[in-house]
Amino acid sequence: MSDHDAGRRPGFAAERRERILRLLRANGSMSLRELASAVHASEVTVRRDLRALAADGLLDRRHGGAMLPGGLTREAPYREKTGVATAEKAAIAEYAAGLVEDGDAIVLGGGTTTHELARRLTGRRDLTVVTNSLLVAEALADAPGAEVVMTGGALRGPIRALVGGAAERSLAGTHVRRAFVSGNGVSAARGLSTPNMAVAGVDRAMAEAAAEVIALADHTKVGADTMFQTVPPDRVSLLVTDAAAPPAELAALRAAGVRVHVVTP
Template sequence: MTAILDQLASSGSVDVGELAEQFEVSPATIRRDLQALEDGRLLSRTHGGAVAADVSFEVPVRYRSGQHREEKVKIARKVMAMLPSGPFTLGLTGGTTTHLLARSMATRVDVTVVTNALNIAHELVMRPRIKLIMTGGVSRTQSYELVGPLADQALNGLYMEVAVVGVDGISARGGLTTHDEIEANTNATMIRRAGKVIVVADGSKIGKICLAGIGPITDVATLVTDATADPAGVEEIRRTGVDVLVVE
């Protein structure tokens, strides 16, 4: 389904027959996928295909996990190598790259992880040598995060030496942004309670500004992105004093 959304984003419309031929599946399979995406308000079906929805909706995590995966894996590996050795407390917001980082934590010991992301908690709960702290809050289907006053209250009572934050957009002018204002506020709370903030963002998010502001670019100590990022956008962020690491 991710490939269908990618093609729809680039061309504005898709054809059932062409998709079936491209992906070597039956037209019935494509029609089922299109129906599922329409049910999620991610496109509008037409006779013989589909067009982009009139309103831009946030793509759910389950569809985003395959987008830019190679770049996100490299970013997660880089951040893993940057984390302190020995005992420390790590905050993780929701996001596909932070989820990949959580998977890498299986080899760590004596680490406390604080997160508001249900999929990250599921990843870590069976790791006996990692202490997991989960916030409360109201769940967001799009991001698998718990957000709102309950999450904020839990985070306000904690301190994290490092927070790794996923964003939907980051730029020198717009700072850190995401699609939902309540999620943005919870992420901002985690940032305020962290000693050091590392933002993870694949190249497609550099220079992008979304609806809800999480915080200014000056909140960030280090940005880790990949080589597909717009060089001008990267340079603008560097000029603000943020340490930008571009993985090859």
């Protein structure tokens, strides 16, 4: 059956549109190319879906994509993110783990991909990990060769991470070789961004604590832009993403001076 025929059938269309809404709930905003890749449909079909969903008031269309109403400020909870791009996140984490050596001191931010990275570091020796993520800390709690340093701060339940002034102050005197951070969007225009001000403050402090900032972002985040900038493009040393990321945005990021490594799940 062709994509055209499947796109016209009510059952297929309803399932695909629900998938589009789940993706937007997890990411705030996505480009047409990203959505088409994620739901395995043509851009023509997805554009038709976006028109229908917008007519029902379920999303706001933007140039080249869509966002949920209020998408710039919506922060998806952890449970929504866990089912999005799981194979891609695992491949990104696997590559990032190869950048961490015995004896390293690193910062790991909150997020599903950094959680996957932490799970792959349990065999390192003499590793120091500074984090605000409860999930990262739990993943490394029984690792014999890892010392985990938690920031202070107030718990932000939806993302299982500590935020606020105490978290930022605890990072102020810290210096590590690399910070691995994620966020809700990464673009050539603004770098990394997040929809929450408190989260943004901690992510900025993490970037300031590191000689190098490595962004871990699956394709659903590449080209997306949310309300608060966390790390400008000129502070991102490396972006690790997957092969479904929009090529034009990757080219723009490279032109902005960001090294890009693309993994294949």
